[in-house]
Amino acid sequence: MNKNLPDQTLGTLASAVPGATRVFHEFQLDFCCGGDKTLAEAVAQQGLDLDRIVAALAKLSEDPAVGIDWRQARPGELVAHIVARFHERHRVQLPELIRLARRVEHVHAGRPACPSGLAEALEGLQQELESHMMKEEQMLFPMLANGMNGPAQGPISVMRFEHEQHGNALANIQRLTNNITTPVNACNTWRALYGGLNAFKEDLMQHIHLENNVLFVNASIAAEGAHHG
Template sequence: MNHNLLQQTLGNIACELPGATRIFHAHKLDFCCGGQLSLSEAAARRGIDAEAIADELQALGALKAEAVDWRTAPDAELISHILERYHARHRLQLPELIRLAQRVEQVHGDRDDCPAGLTDLLRYMQQELESHMLKEEHILFPALLDGMGLQATAPISVMRMEHEQHGAALQRLFELTQQITPPANACNTWRALYSGLDEFVRDLMQHIHLENNVLFSNALNPTRQSL
């Protein structure tokens, strides 16, 4: 089974195995924007042991039946889930993260390990993500709900391109925060910031995964019946 897992794409594994995204996140493997890479390829790029990760994933197999398989869910149900679980959540997360980051930079700006520039990066991400979500809410999602999946190739391509930009911003976030690892002597505000960042990153990656690897793939699949 490990050989099979090694050759599967991260996106497919994330769809097949509940809990796989947690393992990918722990190993800093990009299953959303980089979901087209096989586990073997992605691990090689990170310089980590693909076999060991495959062993972790194999242990998840027994849990498969316990989670929703969004690939077979009606489009309306998946879109509703994305809107409620991710769009609404991001709009709550980012203002508080920006406030905390600004506080950390103001108080600890003289330290070498201070994430200088994080506030500006989060403001940029908030602006770009809000624009992106509004396009989905007012243009793409209504089109998909009207059964226009194959006619939505162009806007889907734009959304995927913007997802790549979100992925690049996440990489910059990791660089500024030492992989979201607070210093040993970090204050409570600093620790709260990084805890919130970790949750935000997990949510955003899962959000992009559900769109790229499930919703958009379903929409562009000519053999799939409209649900």
């Protein structure tokens, strides 16, 4: 496996190697919206050390503590997991992050590192994400759970496009927060905000990855098989 790690896409590695997403977060590699790039391409684009990342992934793939391989799950199971683990969590995370961001922006407006515009950016993402999740829960997910893979291809392409918008929103949030880096002497509210932002970013990337690279890919393969069958 190690020899061909650089030739595999980030999405495939994130699905196949438990813990790979932690390595990708550490090196700022986008495995959700950028999941169709090979590891070698993504690393070259960012000027990172390929050998170091391959070594970290190889170590993971030897780890006997294997998590659930969602590629083998039934669509209904994966959909239920996505809604419970990510949709419900985002609905709790974002209001609190917005509240904390407003407080930090108000109290520390004079400091150079103050993330001005963060609360507004988070509110915009909250509106986009809520609309997106509702469309999935009410229309797309029931179609996939019921095996309607052919008719689902149109809505899937819309969801993929919206995922790219979420990725752009995350990039903007990282820009506003100096890559979510807590300043020296930051107050507890500021630390809580950036800690929560990091957790939210990891959750959202994992969420988009499971949809783009597992749920939607499986549905496309099934639709193709039915078409040829």
